Amino acid sequence: MTLKTLMLTTVATLGLAAAAQAQTVGFSQIGSESGWRAAETTLTKQQAQERGIDLKFSDAQQKQENQIAALRTFIAQGVDAILIAPVVATGWDSILEEAKEADIPVVLLDRQVDSDKELYLTAVGSDLVHEGEVAGKWLAEAVGDKSCRVVELQGTTGSSPAIDRKTGFEKGIAGHANIEIVRSQTADFTRSIGKEVMESFLQAENGGADICALYAHNDDMAVGAIQAIKEAGLKPGEDILVVSIDAVPDIFKAMADGEANATVELTPNMAGPAFDALAAYWKDGTVPPKFIQTDSALYTMSDDPAGQYQARKGLGY
Amino acid sequence: MKRALRRVAPQLMTLIVLAALVSWFFPSFLQIDLSDGRLVGPVIDIVKRGAPVAILAVGMTLVVATGGIDLSVGTVMAITGAVAASALVSGWGVPVALLLACGAGLTAGVWNGALVAVLGIQPIVATLILMTAGRGIAQLITEGRILTFSDTGFAFLGSGSLMGIPVPALLWVLTGVLVALLMRRTALGLLVESVGINQRASALAGVNARGLIIVVYMASGLCAALAGIIATADIRGADANNAGLWLELDAILAVVIGGNSLLGGRFSIAASVLGAMIIQTIDTGILLAGFPSEYNLVIKAVLVLAILMIQSPHLASEWALIRMQIARRRAARGQEG
Numbered sequence: 001m002t003l004k005t006l007m008l009t010t011v012a013t014l015g016l017a018a019a020a021q022a023q024t025v026g027f028s029q030i031g032s033e034s035g036w037r038a039a040e041t042t043l044t045k046q047q048a049q050e051r052g053i054d055l056k057f058s059d060a061q062q063k064q065e066n067q068i069a070a071l072r073t074f075i076a077q078g079v080d081a082i083l084i085a086p087v088v089a090t091g092w093d094s095i096l097e098e099a100k101e102a103d104i105p106v107v108l109l110d111r112q113v114d115s116d117k118e119l120y121l122t123a124v125g126s127d128l129v130h131e132g133e134v135a136g137k138w139l140a141e142a143v144g145d146k147s148c149r150v151v152e153l154q155g156t157t158g159s160s161p162a163i164d165r166k167t168g169f170e171k172g173i174a175g176h177a178n179i180e181i182v183r184s185q186t187a188d189f190t191r192s193i194g195k196e197v198m199e200s201f202l203q204a205e206n207g208g209a210d211i212c213a214l215y216a217h218n219d220d221m222a223v224g225a226i227q228a229i230k231e232a233g234l235k236p237g238e239d240i241l242v243v244s245i246d247a248v249p250d251i252f253k254a255m256a257d258g259e260a261n262a263t264v265e266l267t268p269n270m271a272g273p274a275f276d277a278l279a280a281y282w283k284d285g286t287v288p289p290k291f292i293q294t295d296s297a298l299y300t301m302s303d304d305p306a307g308q309y310q311a312r313k314g315l316g317y
Numbered sequence: 318m319k320r321a322l323r324r325v326a327p328q329l330m331t332l333i334v335l336a337a338l339v340s341w342f343f344p345s346f347l348q349i350d351l352s353d354g355r356l357v358g359p360v361i362d363i364v365k366r367g368a369p370v371a372i373l374a375v376g377m378t379l380v381v382a383t384g385g386i387d388l389s390v391g392t393v394m395a396i397t398g399a400v401a402a403s404a405l406v407s408g409w410g411v412p413v414a415l416l417l418a419c420g421a422g423l424t425a426g427v428w429n430g431a432l433v434a435v436l437g438i439q440p441i442v443a444t445l446i447l448m449t450a451g452r453g454i455a456q457l458i459t460e461g462r463i464l465t466f467s468d469t470g471f472a473f474l475g476s477g478s479l480m481g482i483p484v485p486a487l488l489w490v491l492t493g494v495l496v497a498l499l500m501r502r503t504a505l506g507l508l509v510e511s512v513g514i515n516q517r518a519s520a521l522a523g524v525n526a527r528g529l530i531i532v533v534y535m536a537s538g539l540c541a542a543l544a545g546i547i548a549t550a551d552i553r554g555a556d557a558n559n560a561g562l563w564l565e566l567d568a569i570l571a572v573v574i575g576g577n578s579l580l581g582g583r584f585s586i587a588a589s590v591l592g593a594m595i596i597q598t599i600d601t602g603i604l605l606a607g608f609p610s611e612y613n614l615v616i617k618a619v620l621v622l623a624i625l626m627i628q629s630p631h632l633a634s635e636w637a638l639i640r641m642q643i644a645r646r647r648a649a650r651g652q653e654g
Binding site for chain 2: 032033034035038154157158183184185186188190191192193195196197199200201203204207220223224227231232233250253316317
């Protein structure tokens, strides 16, 4: 066989394979209100490209009517599946029924809806309580039997991540009487308030000498608090252990500098598990469970934070 | 001097009462230590943390004195912070970043001033436009991310200290003193007040009312730029979504607690910055006292209400009336006996 024919056959086989597999998936994204969501969009597009899926992307700019219009367009185009990150929980019944009648499976990403579970194939998301629990268990292991006074930076008062991540952390440290949450205040998920609240914690706890660890409901608050700790003349990561949730690039930078200890990932890769479930469904009709929980992976200083930072900083966080 | 002190007496009294109240919950409130050559303590935190609102309040006082209001200052903070951070990230250096940020603040001021003075749009509506649209501009500059920089020279403006005193505290005191001197050592303050009391009459008397209003909004924009620079330098990053969020309301509250009328006219910059310190003392005090976070806003509301009620002129005259009646009754009783 000459080189030319070999190349031709390869190309032909690849072309055939692609033709047999090329699926079209419509993705209705909420918008781009946070860095995390921007990263989710980037990763969904990446995952689709890797699997040779033709992704039709629609940005709803925080409006449900835009999402419903996008879904209707997807149904009219006869896509093979629909991914949607629903902006609100209610009002999806009729459009989901339309999709079901057209035999198009719908997968929910990172948020849930209040509709009948029969109307969608599955939902991919993270368990917020579990995230807090992973953080709590890490701290319990890190301090061992030493007595540890923890300060907590909560998310926005009353928001579900703030409530669930608090509950989860308390679950994680349950049974360790040596660990005690001594101060807990909201810092609204932001860097500047995180810094301000941490400053007052340091004042209130003997200049920080009485604080053994900081638990922040998201990384941004932790990044702000780390600066406050440094300005108080203490070493974050050593004098005060720092554990937070989300795994955004800037916390890996802090970890690489030895200023943060651990973070729990809220993965923006919701599309990966969704595409896996869809592939199985298309292949032989395997129906996935109604909720696919993503990994809440724990990253510590020993997980190459510098490398993680490089890998993540381009994702649009 | 004596008259100036009498003007700010209610604000000073409020601060003293608040300090006593917080000390009751947190005994070491007034304690100040020296560590690593810088002063540390809750009071130092308050004068540092209160810097953005105090500086905003300086500009806001001038705008309010002309009978206007500037709702856009919080958003202008986000824009100027984003401009400064992106200049730093692009490697243009600190002086360029500062110049660009101040330029952005002045531009925002010209825009607001032109809408109010030239087109005659009501100030609350005119500045509402930039308040809502401006955050989008800031997000476009940062591309929706938190722009993080590591320039220590710029960070010095937010978290450094000179002779033990935090730089932000020095900046707001300096801003307040400079603007107050400019207003009171020249006729400028008087002209601003006259425009606030009756714009048409001042214009007829030969005051360039239109120009003065634009300049006042530019001053407010410049103050917002300075506040934005401090907030950005403080966290070493520009957070377009959250920088300066709702701070315009705190600035207006500071002006009101400072006893300035929102209808325009007489103003006191010293009273406004003291108002900003009162707000920050409440905020920091709540954090130090360690109440659950659900109570923060309620406690703040109750305290603010109490402060404004004590300052209310109606209540003051009622109180004087009651006291007079009691005195009269006592005198009458004395005569009977």
